[in-house]
Amino acid sequence: MEILEHVSMCDHTTLRLGGEVRFFVSIASVPELREALVFAQDKKIPFVVVGGGSNVLFVDDEWNGLVIHMKLMGREYEEGNKGDAKVTVAAGEIWDQFVEETVSLGYWGIENLSRIPGTVGAAPVQNIGAYGVEVAEVIDWVEVLNAKTNELHILSSSECRFGYRDSIFKHEEGKDYIITRVSFRFTTQPQPRLEYKDLYEYFGVRTDVSVTEVREAINKIREAKFPSLMKVGTAGSFFKNPIVSEQLIVEMEKWLDTPIPHYTLKDGTVKIPAGWILERLGWKGKREGNVGCWEKHALLLVHYGEGSAKEFLNFVEKVKKSVKEKTTIILEPEVRIVGAEVTTST
Ligand SMILES: Cc1cc2nc3c(=O)[nH]c(=O)nc-3n(C[C@H](O)[C@H](O)[C@H](O)COP(=O)(O)OP(=O)(O)OC[C@H]3O[C@@H](n4cnc5c(N)ncnc54)[C@H](O)[C@@H]3O)c2cc1C
Structure with a gap:
C-alpha cells in the first residue's frame, strides 16, 4: 500500500475539477483499509472514501486530508x-459491470439501474435510483468498517x-461507516418495471420483455440523454428533485402559468422534477x-474543460438563486x- 502526496482530484472525479489532496491511497483489502485509517488518525486529518468519483466534487484549494480510493x-x-x-x-467493484453480469444470468432487480457510473460501495450511500427503481429495493445487508472502532459490522x-x-x-450517525461489501437479493422470475415514461414509450403495450431487453432499452435511452464522460465532465444530476407541499404546487402553477409535472408521495408531499424547473427557467443548454x-x-451540470471548481460552484449558486x-x-x-x-443556500 503506497500513500501518495499532493494528488490532483481532477483525475479521480468524473467532473474533472478540483485541486490536490494532501494524501491519497488505494486500498485493496480490509487490513489495508485499517492501515489507511490508522495513518489518518495518527496525522489527525479527515478522510474521504472515493470510488469512481462520479458523485463528488473537490474544491480548488488543496484539501488537507486522506482520500481512500476503494479498490x-x-x-x-x-x-x-x-x-x-x-x-x-x-465495494470497489464497478457497478455497471455487476449489473451486466446479473442481467446475463437472467436475474431481475437492477436492470433499470444500468449504466450508472461508479462503484458498488457507493450505490447504498445515495440509494442510487433511475427509471422507477432504487437500489434499496434489492439490498439485503451492507457490511461496514466503523472507522472509530476499526470493527466490521453488518x-x-x-x-x-x-x-x-x-x-x-x-448523516452524522453513519459518517464513520466505510462500506466494504453489499449483499443483494435477486429473482429469476420476470419482474419488468416499465412504468417510467421513457420505458413505456420505448416498449409500448409490450409486457413480455426479457431482462436483457430492459437493459438494452435503458442503455439506449441513457446514451441519447447523457453526454460522453470522455468528452464532457459531469457528476450526473447535480440537484435532488425537490419535495414540496401540495399547496406550493398550486401557487407555482400560478407563478409559472403552466401545469407542473409532479408525483405525490405516501405522506402527501409532492416531488417535482428539478430538471423540469431548470428547463422552464431557461437553463437547459445554457453555457x-x-x-x-x-x-x-437540464439537471446535468457539466464542465466543458479548462474550468475550475470555483467557476462551477458559482454557476451552481446562480442556478439555485434563480430557482x-x-x-x-x-x-x-x-x-x-x-x-x-x-x-451556501441563498
Ligand atoms: C453521467 C452520470 C450519470 C449518473 N446517473 C445516475 C443515476 O441515474 N442515478 C443515481 O442515483 N446516480 C447517478 N449518478 C451519480 C453516481 O454515478 C452515483 O451516485 C454512484 O453511486 C457514485 O459512485 P462512485 O463510486 O463514483 O462514488 P463517489 O463519487 O466516489 O462517491 C460518492 C459518495 O459516496 C461515498 N462513498 C463512496 N464509496 C464509499 C464506500 N465504500 N463507503 C462509504 N462511502 C462511500 C463518497 O465518500 C461520496 O460521499 C450519475 C453520475 C454520472 C456522472
Whole structure:
C-alpha cells in the first residue's frame, strides 16, 4: 500500500475539477483499509472514501486530508432453489459491470439501474435510483468498517435508513461507516418495471420483455440523454428533485402559468422534477464560460474543460438563486462537495 502526496482530484472525479489532496491511497483489502485509517488518525486529518468519483466534487484549494480510493474486489453468488439468488459484492467493484453480469444470468432487480457510473460501495450511500427503481429495493445487508472502532459490522437494509437519494451514510450517525461489501437479493422470475415514461414509450403495450431487453432499452435511452464522460465532465444530476407541499404546487402553477409535472408521495408531499424547473427557467443548454447545463438534460451540470471548481460552484449558486427567486424552492445538491462542507443556500 503506497500513500501518495499532493494528488490532483481532477483525475479521480468524473467532473474533472478540483485541486490536490494532501494524501491519497488505494486500498485493496480490509487490513489495508485499517492501515489507511490508522495513518489518518495518527496525522489527525479527515478522510474521504472515493470510488469512481462520479458523485463528488473537490474544491480548488488543496484539501488537507486522506482520500481512500476503494479498490476492494470480489463477487460471491449463491443460488436459491425457488428462483431466487443472493450476490455479495465488494465495494470497489464497478457497478455497471455487476449489473451486466446479473442481467446475463437472467436475474431481475437492477436492470433499470444500468449504466450508472461508479462503484458498488457507493450505490447504498445515495440509494442510487433511475427509471422507477432504487437500489434499496434489492439490498439485503451492507457490511461496514466503523472507522472509530476499526470493527466490521453488518447493517440490515432497515438499519441503512434508505430514503430518496439518502441513507444513514449521508448523516452524522453513519459518517464513520466505510462500506466494504453489499449483499443483494435477486429473482429469476420476470419482474419488468416499465412504468417510467421513457420505458413505456420505448416498449409500448409490450409486457413480455426479457431482462436483457430492459437493459438494452435503458442503455439506449441513457446514451441519447447523457453526454460522453470522455468528452464532457459531469457528476450526473447535480440537484435532488425537490419535495414540496401540495399547496406550493398550486401557487407555482400560478407563478409559472403552466401545469407542473409532479408525483405525490405516501405522506402527501409532492416531488417535482428539478430538471423540469431548470428547463422552464431557461437553463437547459445554457453555457457560461467552461460550465453549463447539458442541452439534453437540464439537471446535468457539466464542465466543458479548462474550468475550475470555483467557476462551477458559482454557476451552481446562480442556478439555485434563480430557482429560489421564481419558486421559493431551495435546491439541494445530490453531489458531495469536499472542502466546502458548508455550502451556501441563498
Ligand atoms: C453521467 C452520470 C450519470 C449518473 N446517473 C445516475 C443515476 O441515474 N442515478 C443515481 O442515483 N446516480 C447517478 N449518478 C451519480 C453516481 O454515478 C452515483 O451516485 C454512484 O453511486 C457514485 O459512485 P462512485 O463510486 O463514483 O462514488 P463517489 O463519487 O466516489 O462517491 C460518492 C459518495 O459516496 C461515498 N462513498 C463512496 N464509496 C464509499 C464506500 N465504500 N463507503 C462509504 N462511502 C462511500 C463518497 O465518500 C461520496 O460521499 C450519475 C453520475 C454520472 C456522472
